[in-house]
Amino acid sequence: MKLSWTPQQLALLSTYRAIGVELAEARRSAAPGFDHYGWQRLCDAGLWKLVIPLEYGGLGEDWWGFSAALEGLASSIRTPELLLSVIAQAGMVRALMLYGSDAQKDRYLSAILAGALSATGIAEPGTGTDVRSIHSLLTPCADGYRLTGSKFNIAHAPVADFLLIVTRLATDSKHNIALVIIDKDTPGLTRGEPDDKLGNKHLPTGPLHFDNLPVPAEQVLGEPGRGLQQLIRIISLGRAYYGLVAANLPTPFLAEAMHYAANRQSFNSAIDTHQYVQKRLVDIAMGMERNRWMVYAALDQLLGNDPQALMSCSIAKLGAAQDFIHSAISLLKLYGSLGYHEGDIATLVKDALGFASVGGTEEMHQKNIFNQLLRLTQAG
Structure with a gap:
């Protein structure tokens, strides 16, 4: 490790x-x-x-x-x-x-x-990120395939140069997920209006629509039908990295909060002499440290093809996201009314709340962790 x-x-x-x-x-x-x-x-x-x-x-x-x-x-x-x-x-x-x-x-x-700039389209309006239930359909034809369907809430959808799309093959096989690469100017591709989000305003997201879009066979990534297994290996890296980002983003805010608490006077003393203020700051630091090390462990397992990596990557993402959200709100409370004013802290809170769903919702990761526990228990 x-x-x-x-x-x-x-x-x-x-x-x-x-x-x-x-x-x-x-x-x-x-x-x-x-x-x-x-x-x-x-x-x-x-x-x-x-x-x-x-x-x-x-x-x-x-x-x-x-x-x-x-x-x-x-x-x-x-x-x-x-x-x-x-x-x-x-x-x-x-x-x-x-x-x-x-x-x-x-x-x-x-x-x-x-x-x-690329984009990866997984989620759909009616199924979210439940890949096994997606409706986007890839149908074989004389010159390759045709793609129909929609995606939503896709990062970079309004501006991406090329796209990796997760779709279902028109087949009776249970192995029916495929990954295809699409260029931005492919006929049949329509990009919807950018989403209007609470935070993360510099990350454009939006919908994609595919209307009988031609997909040459050479644009299929990997083996058609094995897309789900491939996707899991691909997105597990992102899950660990969401954790790494969430663990480290509070760094400058914590340093500034320490300075603020040392200089902000209340009841004739600096507020960092009060135990409840100290606890806020300590909790932020503890969350950052434990999540950083969890990410390192998850990355080590993932890059080493450890069978526990899939569970560890979800744990890294879920734990760091929860702590990041808690830390941002705690910083807002520490600054009182100043924290609630538009500015860096208010922006941090709005951006942090996005981590409740970016890279998968809490419920999705909880389910993945439980399924991995079952798999590892049965394998043992």
């Missing part, structure tokens, strides 16, 4: 922490909508080169270096939107590396290095 960063990984963490500070300042004057400046800044800094192999234009590093960079960003950027975009793109890179053909890797990894 990983218990410390290497010197090279520490350097990455430091470099991207500084970039996070820069991007946090730039975001203050940015209009709502996708952060194109921040995205290009990360591309130019070489973020995607860390995990893309040499033969496709990357540096051939591993996911631990990328994780160090992501932790550095998360500990300084102050808002999660760009980080959520990074996590979504990391899932696409993992999908291509695990299941992509040589042609798919060459085309889409090169596009990612050049700054292209």
Whole structure:
């Protein structure tokens, strides 16, 4: 299990922490909508080169270096939107590396290095993220397949350059899930209006509609019919990374709260002398630390193909999300009426609440953890 960063990984963490500070300042004057400046800044800094192999234009590093960079960003950027975009793109890179053909890797990894933005469409209006119940249908035809159906609440749907869509094959087999890659200008693809969300205003989400959309056979990712098994391996990385981001985002807010509590006077003393204030701050720090280490363990298991990884990734995401939401609300209470004013703390609360559903709802992760417990118990 990983218990410390290497010197090279520490350097990455430091470099991207500084970039996070820069991007946090730039975001203050940015209009709502996708952060194109921040995205290009990360591309130019070489973020995607860390995990893309040499033969496709990357540096051939591993996911631990990328994780160090992501932790550095998360500990300084102050808002999660760009980080959520990074996590979504990391899932696409993992999908291509695990299941992509040589042609798919060459085309889409090169596009990612050049700054292209991807989206992954799983959820549907009537089924949410219950993949086994989706209605989007992939029907074989003479020149490949035709795709019909809809997706909703898809990150980057309004602006993505290409899409990974989870769909059901028109077959009687129980193995009937397929993953297909679609370019933004494919005939039959319609993007709906962007969603109007409570927070995370710089992460555009929205619906997608497929009207008899042509899908050449070479645009299927991996083996048709095995898409569910493939998807689980792909999204488990994202679950761990949601946990990593949630564990680290409070970092600058905690430092500022410590300073505020030391200088805010109440009843003739600094409020950090009161035990209930100390408990708020300690609880935030404890949540950050326990979740960070849970993420490290989950990543170690996932990258090592440990059978417990799927459960650990859900635990990492669920625990960190719950603590992040609690910490944001606790900070608002600490600042009193100032926290309730529009500003960094109020924004943090609105953004943190999104973690109740981003990457899967609490109920979905609870169910996954229980199912994994059953599987591991039966296997033992």
